[in-house]
Amino acid sequence: MERILIVDDEHSMREFLEIMLTQEGYGVTLAGDGRQACDLLDREAFDLVVTDIRMKDVNGLDVLKKAKAVDPNAVVVLISAFATAETAVEAMKEGAYDYIPKPFKVNEFKKIVREALASRQPSPDAPEDATTGRRKHFDLLVGESPQMRKVYDFIRRVAATRSNILISGESGTGKELVARAVHRLSDRKEKPFVVINCAGIPENLIESELFGYKKGAFTGAAADKEGLFDVANGGTVFLDEVGELTPAIQVKLLRVIQERTYTAVGGTEEKRVDVRFISATNKDLEEEVIAKKFREDLYFRLNVIHIHMPPLREREGDLPLLAQHFLERYSRELGKDIRKVSAYAMDILKQYAFPGNVRELENIIERSVALETSNIVLPESLTLSNLQRDRERMNRRRTDLGPEGIDLEKVLGQMEGEYIIKAMRLAHGKKQRAAELLGISMRSLRYRMSKLGLG
Template sequence: IFSLIPKAASAKSNVLIIGESGTGKELIARAIHRHSNRRDKPFVTINCGGIPENLLESELFGHRKGSFTGALTNKIGLFEAASGGTIFLDEISELPLSLQVKLLRVVQDKVFTPIGGTAEVTVDTRIISATNQNLEHNVIQKKFREDLYYRLNVIQIRIPPLRERKMDIPILAQYFLEKYSREMKKEIREISAYALEKLQNYHFPGNVRELENIIERCVALETTNIILPESLLLASHKMEKQEKELTAIDIPSAGLDLDAFINQVEKNLILKALEKTGGIKKKAAELLNISFRSFRYRLEKHDINLPDEE
């Protein structure tokens, strides 16, 4: 994911970021903006699902004095405020169909008309959108305009949940550690190896947002210059849920062949890991937290044949 950021930043095309809640979609959007030639211009965010429909148009496109009850002054919208920079449209799937038409015109022609206005406003704003839904499905269901979808989905960045990219945990944890140490004026520079191992063995149902909250809490309460395992407050009820899922397997009254059962579970997990990584064996091994040598041995053991990677 991090390798895609400079490539997306150097392009002028619109970006669509897809991922579960808490996976860090806004973090990726801000990184793209910071690496682009628009870095010195505004970065403006709006949650399309967090503002009532009757106010959303005014927030995005602005209004003119007297255009509706309560419009006592002229107001510029977020697209105009972000001109020259980037606008981040979070939860774009929640945008009402009535506003999708107006957004399409901005995407295509870079112009719009404020509420109650007669003159068009021209803007130079790069659009980065994000969603936790399947927009293609929404298009099929007629909940999202197909033409707008293709205009927004020029560069697509799909963010897997944190549980599927555990190799990113050390990088993100260090980033949040430095961020909150700086904000709280503390000299905490390091996360111990055991604390990091504990984080990497955690499921993170709340994704990157949960990791950030954990590190922020650690920095706030830590009295030494290193994060230790006992400083980490992980959600015990979520860990218990994981353990219950692993122990929920029932043994039939006739018994079972344990070796055969374990072999089948192992094979299923290997196939699942390969599916999630697009057949890339090294990434699948990382996902399962085993060495590449061990992964190759298990492929041979289960007679799973894959073409050699270039």
């Protein structure tokens, strides 16, 4: 049984946490103040310490330091009223696992406890990436949502064939990674994986890029040059943004696929080529075919097998895994010691629609790792222009009134609480400044806070 030490000077809170965690099957020990907690830490070992920050004499920060002194790997979670948000940040720097803002929801609390305990004991059964502790499929793809599991299954089934594959999906959903996974799993894996960015090569160059050229084929062609198909022979060609191919190139490509031969620019000799084509597009290629912008015959040749990548916002549960994956990667690359995305920051990310999908998440995490000064990603270091806009939209949507009606008092109370918490955070816990930010008097702020149980 995992043992948890609860430290809180408030009797009702201790009792509440004890009942809740005991029901969850944990062994719970209680301490009514910091001094008692330090004594216990000297005598007994705990898997997790959960402590209130604000206590008389020996406070939560002292308990944290004590726990770390006894065992550097101790896992400590702090409970903070927002007035102590600054202390909570300091606690993160001292090596706390996370802090739980008061008031909290029971489920959030249980979740953080589970995660904190898991951080101490990585599950032994799943094959894991040694450096991140998270499972990577085909050594490339992170995510355990049902949609992604389907994609993994599909990759496994089609990799061994030589059928051409078309991967569709919004920008940043991982299309190129899937293509690489297929190649890696196929019997072509020892041969090259060649990426051709169909949007990036100018029309007049694409032919010589793809097929190579002969000496003297055009001004400047001083010697024979190999094309990408020469390089890719026996391997996989990844046609990225295939919807951007011009009609002239579409014809030439169709010939390569049908005849499996091509001719260098300025050459006469027909060369044989054996490649598998994997194409990717964020357009609706079928629509392009209907609009006569993309050749139907080429479309059918490329789209023998179709894989669709779901947008990130529809992948239940992948966001935290991916966020942690990128966090660890950039933390390592940038030489920082940031271990976790705080619960606050994760909440904000969860509300976001990620129009740029995984790539956008990766950029957001990279930036916040660069900006973050504590050892946990806090909301302040999430620089999110779109994110902000999205949240505002979400908030506006809240005013929708459906046939099932709403509880106006409750909704208004929630909004009030959120604004107050935001203001208090911005004001670093200074009530006078928070009241100014909210355009109300100190008295009114105090009243509202106590009414909402935020005092």
